[in-house]
Amino acid sequence: MHFVDAKGILTTSGGGCGMNIYRGCTHGCIYCDSRSKCYQFTHPFEDIEVKQNAPQLLEAALKSKRKKCMIGTGSMSDPYMHCEMELGLTRRCLEIIRDYEFGLAIQTKSDRILRDIDLLEEINRKAKCVVQITLTTFDDELCSILEPNVCNTKRRIEILKEMQRRGIPTIVWLTPILPFINDTRENVGQILDACVDAGVKGIIDFGMGLTLREGDREYYYEALDRHFPGLKKKYIESYGNSYELPSPNSKELMALLRKVCRKNDMLYKPDDCFNYMRELPEKYEQMSLF
Numbered sequence: 001m002h003f004v005d006a007k008g009i010l011t012t013s014g015g016g017c018g019m020n021i022y023r024g025c026t027h028g029c030i031y032c033d034s035r036s037k038c039y040q041f042t043h044p045f046e047d048i049e050v051k052q053n054a055p056q057l058l059e060a061a062l063k064s065k066r067k068k069c070m071i072g073t074g075s076m077s078d079p080y081m082h083c084e085m086e087l088g089l090t091r092r093c094l095e096i097i098r099d100y101e102f103g104l105a106i107q108t109k110s111d112r113i114l115r116d117i118d119l120l121e122e123i124n125r126k127a128k129c130v131v132q133i134t135l136t137t138f139d140d141e142l143c144s145i146l147e148p149n150v151c152n153t154k155r156r157i158e159i160l161k162e163m164q165r166r167g168i169p170t171i172v173w174l175t176p177i178l179p180f181i182n183d184t185r186e187n188v189g190q191i192l193d194a195c196v197d198a199g200v201k202g203i204i205d206f207g208m209g210l211t212l213r214e215g216d217r218e219y220y221y222e223a224l225d226r227h228f229p230g231l232k233k234k235y236i237e238s239y240g241n242s243y244e245l246p247s248p249n250s251k252e253l254m255a256l257l258r259k260v261c262r263k264n265d266m267l268y269k270p271d272d273c274f275n276y277m278r279e280l281p282e283k284y285e286q287m288s289l290f
């Protein structure tokens, strides 16, 4: 990793604020969009750029804000990589968000988030906290191939349940769904059942598929060659150089998602989920504990 002094930390878009404390990621997901060329990394993706002045920048930004809002983090790199345990920058930023009584929508795949559960609870009590967890692959062995350097789906489901016990609402990112790999009714069904069990507020999916672009595509195809011999050829025959790679089962899987969500009163339209994560009502009703 290497350290930089960033010029700013908070970005504003669509009524919400976002921040990324780190740049790059070490979780090693074979399908990672963040490593695409369009993001113009000037350092290797795994050589994490640490915005060492993130807490100071955040505090200055929140101090000068007239209106409280939800602050999103984790969309471009996970706030709970290994280095966070040593650096504690995510934790420091959460303390500032708590102290200034802003809301938080934090996204991760890592169980290291449990270290900060005390802060998440406090933020949820004072304002609002939404925890977003990505679940793609129920089978442990397959999960360890697709997302090799982070805890598996079973463990992530435990995180969701812990949040449920604490009354902290959760959103699940059921994405990406990789054609010919995890795009089965069995896989998606098992994840949906777990979401119901953990009382998640909503599930985000963009049509049961994968997107690939320059940089990300090469990395993904190399991983296919290593772990799924012959599959790259099938991808190229099926999708060519397309940006969007919908699963051949997308219709059936989307119907299943809608059915399970409607039956269990969970949000399933991405816009509804995003709106929920951007809203910081004056009087926020916390979820009941059970």
Ligand code: SF4
Binding pocket: 024, 025, 026, 027, 028, 029, 031, 032, 033, 034, 035, 076, 077, 078, 109
């Ligand atoms: S956790 Fe997200 S940013 Fe990190 S490697 Fe996986 S997909 Fe990429």
